[in-house]
Amino acid sequence: MKTNNQNLRDTMNLDPTDIKLLKLLQEDATLSNKELAEKLYKSIAAVHERVKKLKKAGYIKKTVAILDRNKIGIGLISFSQVFLKNHTFEALNEFEREVSKFPEVMECYQMAGSYDFMLRIATKDMEAYHKFLRHKLAVLPQVNTVQTYFVLSETKSETAYHF
Numbered sequence: 001m002k003t004n005n006q007n008l009r010d011t012m013n014l015d016p017t018d019i020k021l022l023k024l025l026q027e028d029a030t031l032s033n034k035e036l037a038e039k040l041y042k043s044i045a046a047v048h049e050r051v052k053k054l055k056k057a058g059y060i061k062k063t064v065a066i067l068d069r070n071k072i073g074i075g076l077i078s079f080s081q082v083f084l085k086n087h088t089f090e091a092l093n094e095f096e097r098e099v100s101k102f103p104e105v106m107e108c109y110q111m112a113g114s115y116d117f118m119l120r121i122a123t124k125d126m127e128a129y130h131k132f133l134r135h136k137l138a139v140l141p142q143v144n145t146v147q148t149y150f151v152l153s154e155t156k157s158e159t160a161y162h163f
């Protein structure tokens with residue numbers, strides 16, 4: 001496992017062209033190598049090799065399409081704070097393993113502070129969330145308490161990191 005200092009050193013090894021390439025791809029991953037080459041003033045082959053290198057090094061984890069959740073029937077986003085019954089290595093791992101199987105859970109973060117995990121959950125509606133809570137999340141043996149907050153409106157949602 002890499003430390004933060006190792007990750008910082010890895011980032012510092014990126015040259016300005018790599019950084020610009022990553023920023024362009026974060027904004028629009030559908031850009032062709034030809035389009036990227038034009039924006040970077042590099043050859044198509046050079047851009048292709050850089051993208052391949054960045055993927056192999058783990059800078060580019062995957063390429064996806066970001067969907068309009070409302071158009072596909074996902075009308076409710078919620079954030080759940082999860083408190084576990086115990087904090088043994090096994091209990092934490094088991095919770096993470098089980099919650100990762102749920103398609104409703106979009107993100108799962110172990111937290112420092114007054115609760116153990118924060119989940120971002122996407123469901124069709126309140127009824128679907130209720131079923132998810134009652135039949136999936138709350139029945140996990142490690143779960144003690146779940147406190148959920150429902151999104152009323154979304155002001156900003158970014159996928160690009162700024163570095």
